[in-house]
Amino acid sequence: MSLRNCRIVKVLEVSPVGQSNSAGDFFELKLEYPDWDGWKPGQFVMIRPTNWELDMLWGRPFSICSADGTSLTLFIQSVGRGTSRIAKLVPGDEVTVWGPLGNNLAVEPDTPTLLLAGGIGIAPFCGYVEQHSAPENLKLFLAHRLPLECYPYEALCGKVDGQSMIDRKPEDLKAIIATLKDLIREYAEQDGLILCCGPTPFMKTVQTFANEFGARAQVSLENRMACGVGACLGCVTKDGEGHHVQVCTRGPVFWTDKVEL
Amino acid sequence: MDMNVSLNGLELKNPVMTASGTFGFGLEFAPYGDLEQLGGLVAKGISLKPREGNPMPRIAETPCGMLNAIGIQNPGVEDFVTKALPALKNRDVAVLANLYACDAEEFGELAAVLADEDGIAALEVNVSCPNVKEGGIAFGQDPAQITRVTEAVKKKAPGKHVMVKLSPNVTDIAVCAKAAAEGGADSLSLINTLSGMAVDVRKRAPRIANVIAGLSGPAIKPVALRCVYQAVQAVDIPVVGMGGIASAEDALEFILVGAHAVQVGTANFLRPDFAFGLAKEMESLLKSIGATSLEEFRGSLQLPL
Numbered sequence: 140m141s142l143r144n145c146r147i148v149k150v151l152e153v154s155p156v157g158q159s160n161s162a163g164d165f166f167e168l169k170l171e172y173p174d175w176d177g178w179k180p181g182q183f184v185m186i187r188p189t190n191w192e193l194d195m196l197w198g199r200p201f202s203i204c205s206a207d208g209t210s211l212t213l214f215i216q217s218v219g220r221g222t223s224r225i226a227k228l229v230p231g232d233e234v235t236v237w238g239p240l241g242n243n244l245a246v247e248p249d250t251p252t253l254l255l256a257g258g259i260g261i262a263p264f265c266g267y268v269e270q271h272s273a274p275e276n277l278k279l280f281l282a283h284r285l286p287l288e289c290y291p292y293e294a295l296c297g298k299v300d301g302q303s304m305i306d307r308k309p310e311d312l313k314a315i316i317a318t319l320k321d322l323i324r325e326y327a328e329q330d331g332l333i334l335c336c337g338p339t340p341f342m343k344t345v346q347t348f349a350n351e352f353g354a355r356a357q358v359s360l361e362n363r364m365a366c367g368v369g370a371c372l373g374c375v376t377k378d379g380e381g382h383h384v385q386v387c388t389r390g391p392v393f394w395t396d397k398v399e400l
Numbered sequence: 401m402d403m404n405v406s407l408n409g410l411e412l413k414n415p416v417m418t419a420s421g422t423f424g425f426g427l428e429f430a431p432y433g434d435l436e437q438l439g440g441l442v443a444k445g446i447s448l449k450p451r452e453g454n455p456m457p458r459i460a461e462t463p464c465g466m467l468n469a470i471g472i473q474n475p476g477v478e479d480f481v482t483k484a485l486p487a488l489k490n491r492d493v494a495v496l497a498n499l500y501a502c503d504a505e506e507f508g509e510l511a512a513v514l515a516d517e518d519g520i521a522a523l524e525v526n527v528s529c530p531n532v533k534e535g536g537i538a539f540g541q542d543p544a545q546i547t548r549v550t551e552a553v554k555k556k557a558p559g560k561h562v563m564v565k566l567s568p569n570v571t572d573i574a575v576c577a578k579a580a581a582e583g584g585a586d587s588l589s590l591i592n593t594l595s596g597m598a599v600d601v602r603k604r605a606p607r608i609a610n611v612i613a614g615l616s617g618p619a620i621k622p623v624a625l626r627c628v629y630q631a632v633q634a635v636d637i638p639v640v641g642m643g644g645i646a647s648a649e650d651a652l653e654f655i656l657v658g659a660h661a662v663q664v665g666t667a668n669f670l671r672p673d674f675a676f677g678l679a680k681e682m683e684s685l686l687k688s689i690g691a692t693s694l695e696e697f698r699g700s701l702q703l704p705l
Contacts, residue, residue, distance in 0.1 A: 145432045145671055193617075196461065197670075198670075370429070370444075370668070371470070372421075373468060373470065375458070376456075383453055
């Protein structure tokens, strides 16, 4: 066992999530457990199927959804060349996995905590909810473009208070922004904790309101990465002082007043 | 098999080094293997003053390769000496500092800061970075400048082994290799990245903010092999080969054309433990193909009559 390692593990299961989405758009990837000592929600892994050989040189970063000692589960949306090839993996295929990487989302069991997810940004909250000792203090808000069953939303709502809004038409977006504003104000007033993961415009909106209301909020960034270990400097973002810092090692989680989105 | 390599006074316990810019300051990779399994470790390029590097996006994946335009983001030499270096000292691995500056004088100043650092086994002089607007590649394309920069570094750090890292973005690599040797280089390393570009037809935009970037990875290996082969013919000092090495066999190809040692770069991104086992794999492969020693195998390329 080690704190962090690099292992070749086998794919146990690849299962599509959601009924109405086209095959493979959203899927759950279950891998053999890479023999970690532990991990924390908000951390991520790099995975690279060995059958990629010399094409597509980089691994791909994914939030850890759950890891229970026998398997490691990731929730993935197929969006590009890498993720679509990962969607085609079958049980028994080999994948190089390195992790757990990065820092973690803040956990304050007794504090009212608001989880703000934009689409696939729901992924890190799967592990967060699972490991939280007082899920009654958690509220999940999901803004989504595709049908709700594409996301692991229902499963989480069994454990926490959930709210979802679809983003299809221009007026939907306005309503989502208004809701975000109300929620963030509410949590700021009770000195709650806000955690956010989603597309950059979504996180920027959250950051703006968090700063406006003085809310304690974190965002989890999903920048493109080559190495995942702090070496390539390809994933950097600017910290509160305008300096480039690696998202993979200094993040992926940042307090909203200490990052430029 | 004896895998020791003597690079004109720089002793390595095996021919595998990690290439600058792909291995951080080394410790980033310590969770994945024993740094002492490496022959050498070339640290991320450093400059006299801290540099923020280029704007994002800085990297793009390409067929069997990648483009990067990081722009030598680094904390500056002082920070390197006080923070990164102490953590690397007392490990049985040769640590090479990689130097970047805008002119010969600044290269000299930078070398002077490192001249007496006993934790540094050698200085690798980057006369070839394609990703910074104010210099880099300009030196790498001008033989007279290569000589001048090499002389400046050698003069300010007379006790240090000086390895000059050459650019492939030149008409005749042999001329550049000779220019570095003439300036007093103890060894050469090559190749740095090939100048390249990637664009997005939907956004009608470059994929890298700097527009032009450096191509690395297996895609460039044939170019790298050719350059190393030509450099070896051109000079008497040892040559360290790199460019697209992703297996022990790739590494031995560079030895076969005459390189004394190799550096592994982009392959460190395929998996963070890639470099650690490579020397052992090279040794096994050498045995299995009937080579009697690394020395005997080096440069033993049989040319057609």
